[in-house]
Amino acid sequence: MMSLLCLSIALLWAAPNKQYPQNLDKQKFYQSLAQEDLMTIKAMGPVGYRELRTLMQTEERPMAERWSAIIALAKIGREDSIQDLLWTQKHTTWYVRSAGLLALSLVEKDRGEARAKKIMSRDPALLVRATALQVLSQSTNMDRDFLWKELYNPMNFHHGKSLSLRESILKVLSENPQKSEAEKFSILRNEKDKTLSALAQRALQN
Numbered sequence: 001m002m003s004l005l006c007l008s009i010a011l012l013w014a015a016p017n018k019q020y021p022q023n024l025d026k027q028k029f030y031q032s033l034a035q036e037d038l039m040t041i042k043a044m045g046p047v048g049y050r051e052l053r054t055l056m057q058t059e060e061r062p063m064a065e066r067w068s069a070i071i072a073l074a075k076i077g078r079e080d081s082i083q084d085l086l087w088t089q090k091h092t093t094w095y096v097r098s099a100g101l102l103a104l105s106l107v108e109k110d111r112g113e114a115r116a117k118k119i120m121s122r123d124p125a126l127l128v129r130a131t132a133l134q135v136l137s138q139s140t141n142m143d144r145d146f147l148w149k150e151l152y153n154p155m156n157f158h159h160g161k162s163l164s165l166r167e168s169i170l171k172v173l174s175e176n177p178q179k180s181e182a183e184k185f186s187i188l189r190n191e192k193d194k195t196l197s198a199l200a201q202r203a204l205q206n
Contacts, residue, residue, distance in 0.1 A: 020043075020044065020045025020046060020047070021044055021045065021047060022047070023047065024044060024047040024048065024050075024051055025044075026051070028040070028044075029041060029044065029048060029051055030065075033052075033055075033065070033068050033069065033072060034068075036068070036072075038072055038075055038076055041072060041076060042076050048076075049073070049076060049077060052069045052072055052073045052076070053069075053073060053084055055069040056069040056070050056073060056084070056088070056096075057087070059093075063095050066095070066096065066099070067095060067099045070085070070088060070096070070099040070100055070102075070103050071099060071102065071103050071106075073085065073103065074103035074104070074106045074107050075106065077107075078107050079107055079108075081103075081107060082104070082107060082108060085100050085103050085104050085107075086100075086104075087100075088100025088101075088103070088104075089101070089104075089115070089119075094125035094127055094128050095127075097119075097123065097125070097128050098125075098127060098128045098131040101115065101116060101119060101128070101131050101132060101135060102131060102134075102135065105135045105138075112135060113135065113136060113139055113143075116132040116133075116135040116136050117132070117136065117143070117146055119131075119132040120132035120133060120136065120150055121150065121153065121155075122155075124155075126163060126164070126165060129155070129156075129165055130164075130165055130168060133147075133150075133165065133168055133169060133172065137172045142172075144173060144178065144181070147169050147172060147173055148173065148181075148184060150169055151166055151169050151170060151173075156169075161193070162191075162193045162196060166193075166196065167193075167195050167196060167199070170188070170196055170199045170200070171199060173203070174199045174200070174202060174203035174206075177203040177204070177206055181203075182204065185200045185203045185204050186200070186204065187200075188200035189201055189204070
């Protein structure tokens, strides 16, 4: 029995006299996914969408396939994919959470940024926090105060030494330094991590 979500997607895509296939051509589906041919998958209608969702949730499938399925789900389903994508944010596997965050940011911009902040502050996986930074750095109204706070988040240190995310955060901040941040950058010139101190020095010279 077709779920309400699949029914809504079927209605969304439906056009006069257009018939979607009732059965999935799996060879064509996986070839299209590998080639990022989303138009072909979209033309498969609800059966194509359901296969993306199944692939996303199948633990035995390779990481690259599941990642591609999550992103494709968002691009094809748009707002109708949100409930499926929220499943990724509770997953125990880091790359599922990471791909899901990127996917959600494609279809849910404002709430996606709020979600990215929460994840960047709390997610135990460094690479998921890095994905959150990627989402936030693409915002047209980037919350710089939040990024300054995250620069000193204890999760971004290991045995007192900076993890790579601190460098990534400072790179984002130093791309467009604000005059009001001069003191903050000045303090960072004394960092033991020479990469960070160099970034701070460069920001002060801009």
